[in-house]
Amino acid sequence: MNSPEDVLAQLRQLRAGDLPTHGGRTLAYVYDSGLSEVDSLGAAAHALASSANGLDPTAFPSLLRMENDLVAEASALLGDVTGVVGSVTSGGTESCLLAVLAARDAHPPAASPSIVLPTTAHAAFHKAAHLFGLRRIDVPVDPVTFRADPAAMAAAIDDSTVLVVASAPSYAHGVLDPVPEIAAAALERGVRMHVDACIGGWVLPYFARLGADVPPFDFRVPGVTSISVDLHKYAYCPKGTSVLLHASAELRRTHYFASAGWPGYTMLNTTIQSTRSGGPLAAAWAVVRHLGPDGYLTLASAAREATARIRSGIAELPGLRVLGDPVSTLIAFTGDDGFDLFTVADEMKARGWYVQPQFAFESSPVNLHLTVTAANHGSEKEFLTDLAASVDAARAAGPVTVDPAVAEFVAALDPATLTSEQFAGLLAAAGLASGTGLPDRMAPINALLATAPAPLRERLLLEFLGALYTPS
Missing domain, CATH: 3.40.640.10 (Type I PLP-dependent aspartate aminotransferase-like (Major domain))
Known part of the structure; x- marks a missing residue:
């Protein structure tokens, strides 16, 4: 039997590899008030x-x-x-x-x-x-x-x-x-x-x-x-x-x-x-x-100010533009043809920020999505500085290209009849032969997925999910 202390130590070690849930650096999936007593309560x-x-x-x-x-x-x-x-x-x-x-x-x-x-x-x-x-x-x-x-x-x-x-x-x-x-x-x-x-x-x-x-x-x-x-x-x-x-x-x-x-x-x-x-x-x-109306009004004010500052800063960066007219705390922005947005996401992650890539759909182009919370208030300048640096790095890196042979292989796949062998071949072609993890740089994978029609992308990602949820 493992002691409670050992089990908790193992859990802390496992959690160390996760995205941070506090501090406002993960702009998806989590909602951080920035108030430590809220978490403890x-x-x-x-x-x-x-x-x-x-x-x-x-x-x-x-x-x-x-x-x-x-x-x-x-x-x-x-x-x-x-x-x-x-x-x-x-x-x-x-x-x-x-x-x-x-x-x-x-x-x-x-x-x-x-x-x-x-x-x-x-x-x-x-x-x-x-x-x-x-x-x-x-x-x-x-x-x-x-x-x-x-x-x-x-x-x-x-x-x-x-x-x-x-x-x-x-x-x-x-x-x-x-x-x-x-x-x-x-x-x-x-x-x-x-x-x-x-x-x-x-x-x-x-x-x-x-x-x-x-x-x-x-x-x-x-x-x-x-x-x-x-x-x-x-x-x-x-x-x-x-x-x-x-x-x-x-x-x-x-x-x-x-x-x-x-x-x-x-x-x-x-x-x-x-x-x-x-x-x-x-x-x-x-x-x-605990928070009540007054507490929520304060948190909403902080989130509103942070959203406005980030939105304004994005609009001022050359090559970036906000999509639509967001009224709440969510921002989606796209870029010009001079750089790859998936690379921008990788560069932001290297700088300690997680921003969420979204694929093109109908008139909505490839974009990056931000969920802004009260915890982002006060760090807007740092975020925008790192975003500008990430865009510059993406411009310098040039476009992400998909191997024509791999693109041809993907185009030939039928989501209704995709076999385990075909999926294994695609994983190998994408550099994911083990099927049990993701590379540090996701831009090549996202560029490959972007070439796939939505039904095929769904099937590929479901197969990959199944591979992830397989005990080693």
Whole structure:
């Protein structure tokens, strides 16, 4: 048996190879308030409730109370409209899944139910359509602003539509869809309307209080029937907690599940999960109670200032431009043809920053994505200095080229029939023969993936993921 001290030492050693989750240098995946007491409070609250089980609220009434408190806080922030109810979930994807499920199961039987999405909607809705057997009606967005087109969205609604979706903001570009116009079209057709505010739901209302011009997107907009907002994003709670709000209990009911048709207890679920640790819920409850509206206003102010400074600095760097008109804390920027953006990402990582590459899609070119948090406040100048140096290094390095033979090999692959041997050959050609790790420089790999159509890229990355999740 290993001692607790030895096990924790091994864990610390394993964690040493991860991206940093604090300090504002990882501009994706993590949301850092910069307040050490928030982390310690969340960890302590998590430990106090981790053994409690959210499966049965009558057995653990503390969890019921905390969930209702968090739903009430989210509701007050997103319109403060009478009758709103909600559920705490494991994250934004589960919240979006449940919104789709509730809409599907409330709709009169249709031969082929569908959901109407702007092409910038989060891929969680693709997953929901896949899991629940719905057709996706993907509606192109404005090619310059990347905002959903209300007229095109309205035209896509038909008798099979069970849900219409808009983003506040969209992840890829950080822009806010025209929610009132889209919601009005959904309301006219008697169709549910979901606002994916997983990113912006806890920060945009505070931006508005700080004087920002934030167009309406919450329950005050007629026709909005559900909203998702993640607490582990700009509520700065430990992962993973999100809230799915519905405008009424009647709208929420159809994502609940019950089964009495077996000899055990009657299974009752408010979310996709059955057993749920009380840890994440208690941690979120504690952090939200601790920070309160004043604390969140301060954090929102810091994140807003940091975002504005970084955006302005990017616009001043030769060869870079911000995509769309981001209204929240997300920035996507692209570059001219004089350098490779994937190389810029590698250069930034070498300087201690992680920025997220995004592949080209429709009118959106290859770009780098930033998730700015309160922890970035004060380090904007350092970030921009390193970004300028990274662009210079990328210019000096020249374009990243893909071996023509490798590109030809990739072009010949069929994602539907890709064999293990073909995948192994591709890994070898890409310099990943072991299939168990990534090189320090990702630009050549990303350049190769960029040549692949989306279905093939999905299959290749799934195969690679499977190789990663194989014990050695």
